Amino acid sequence: MTDSTYNMDYKLKTIEDYNKLAPVKSSHRVAYGNHPEQFADLYLPKKNNLHPIVILIHGGCWRAQFGLTQLGQLSKSLTELGFAVWNLEFRRLGNGGGWPASFEDIARGADHLVTIADKYSLDLSNITAMGHSAGGHLALWLAGRHHLPLRSKLFSKQPLKFRRVISLAGIPDLVEGVQQNICRGACEELVGGLPNKIPELYRQSSPHFLLPFNIPQYHLVGVRDPIVPVEYLKPYIAHAKQHDKVHFEVIPHIGHFEMVMPDTISWQYIKNALLEEPE
Numbered sequence: 001m002t003d004s005t006y007n008m009d010y011k012l013k014t015i016e017d018y019n020k021l022a023p024v025k026s027s028h029r030v031a032y033g034n035h036p037e038q039f040a041d042l043y044l045p046k047k048n049n050l051h052p053i054v055i056l057i058h059g060g061c062w063r064a065q066f067g068l069t070q071l072g073q074l075s076k077s078l079t080e081l082g083f084a085v086w087n088l089e090f091r092r093l094g095n096g097g098g099w100p101a102s103f104e105d106i107a108r109g110a111d112h113l114v115t116i117a118d119k120y121s122l123d124l125s126n127i128t129a130m131g132h133s134a135g136g137h138l139a140l141w142l143a144g145r146h147h148l149p150l151r152s153k154l155f156s157k158q159p160l161k162f163r164r165v166i167s168l169a170g171i172p173d174l175v176e177g178v179q180q181n182i183c184r185g186a187c188e189e190l191v192g193g194l195p196n197k198i199p200e201l202y203r204q205s206s207p208h209f210l211l212p213f214n215i216p217q218y219h220l221v222g223v224r225d226p227i228v229p230v231e232y233l234k235p236y237i238a239h240a241k242q243h244d245k246v247h248f249e250v251i252p253h254i255g256h257f258e259m260v261m262p263d264t265i266s267w268q269y270i271k272n273a274l275l276e277e278p279e
Contacts, residue, residue: 007046010086011254012224019030021261024072026087026213032112033105037095038131040109042066043075043085044120052126054274055110055142057088059133059169059260062102062190064094070260072134077262081274084122086113090138099192099201100153106138107145110160126266128274129165131262133228134183136170137207140217144210152204155243166273168259168266169228170237174206180232218273219246220266223253247273 016041026041036149039098045051056075060066075085090105091097097105110129117124131139135218143165148155171177175195177187187196195202217240230250240246249269258264 006223007253010253012226013257013261014107015257016069018257021070023069024073024076026075032109032113034224034279035091035096035105037091037097038105038109039089040112041072041075041087042116042120043079043087045079045082045084047082048121049122049136050080052123052128052132053113054078054083054085055113055126055139056085056087057090057129057131057134057135059105061094061186062093062097062134063186064092064097066092074260074262076099077267078274079273080267083105083128083274084120086110087202088253092187095120098190099205100213102138102190103141103154104204107154107159110142111156113160125163127160127162129162130168131166131170131257132168132268134171135166137166137172137174140167140170140172140213141205141210143213143215143217144207145212147206151236154204158268160196162213162215163220164216164273166200166270169221169225169256170219171228172206172219172233172240173208174210175202176232176235180229182228182232187264205237208239210238215246216243216245219248220257220259220269220273221250222256222266223250223252225256227256239265256273 027044028042058068076247078085088109129139129142156187174187237248
């Protein structure tokens with residue numbers, strides 16, 4: 001990364017820009033549980049063949065005031081590439097989430113695809129987990145949950161399998177997240193305490209401890225991201241490369257919120273990650 005990756009004339013997108021993203025109506029809204037937050041918006045491509053799937057998880061520091069609506073435009077763009085998109089909602093901090101509820105919902109919501117695959121022509125052999133910011137953490141957690149110990153509340157004998165995982169300015173290491181105050185205390189709040197007090201829960205909730213995923217990992221981050229800085233990610237990337245094939249791209253000019261805006265430079269990086277055939 002050099003100074004040429006910065007364009008100080010570029011005006012970073014803000015949380016206000018993110019919140020103004022226009023909603024895009026999904027093909028179907030599907031409940032996967034009885035709680036009001038246990039649902040997903042399913043976006044389907046126009047073609048009637050068997051659809052590869054993207055499980056898409058929104059960010060917002062796991063907090064209730066942020067939901068899935070702002071990912072409608074990204075979902076639509078993904079369908080234009082031929083993917084079905086399962087834009088997943090879940091309980092969050094402030095509406096019943098945290099450990100273990102948020103994780104239970106992500107796991108249950110992902111696994112629900114098995115029950116609707118035939119109805120919507122979904123290809124269960126070609127699933128990508130993708131998430132932005134806190135959603136990147138949850139996408140990575142999905143990719144690693146097959147390593148959860150038998151004693152875990154979230155252990156599953158047959159968790160959903162993935163072809164790849166794509167983290168858009170994600171948060172892969174919750175312990176380091178606490179230390180660097182990523183999301184202003186939300187990492188600690190999500191798990192329910194400090195790492196030195198409840199280390200076992202961090203081992204079950206932080207993707208850092210669930211390696212190897214045994215699938216390719218793609219990590220994309222803006223060079224000027226003020227929320228999930230490049231320097232925060234580097235130690236995890238170095239660690240993960242000892243276990244899996246890891247692609248790490250620092251995207252020029254942009255910050256945090258551009259990552260889910262398909263009219264920005266980030267879209268080309270996302271397409272490349274999705275369309276590259278895993279080795």
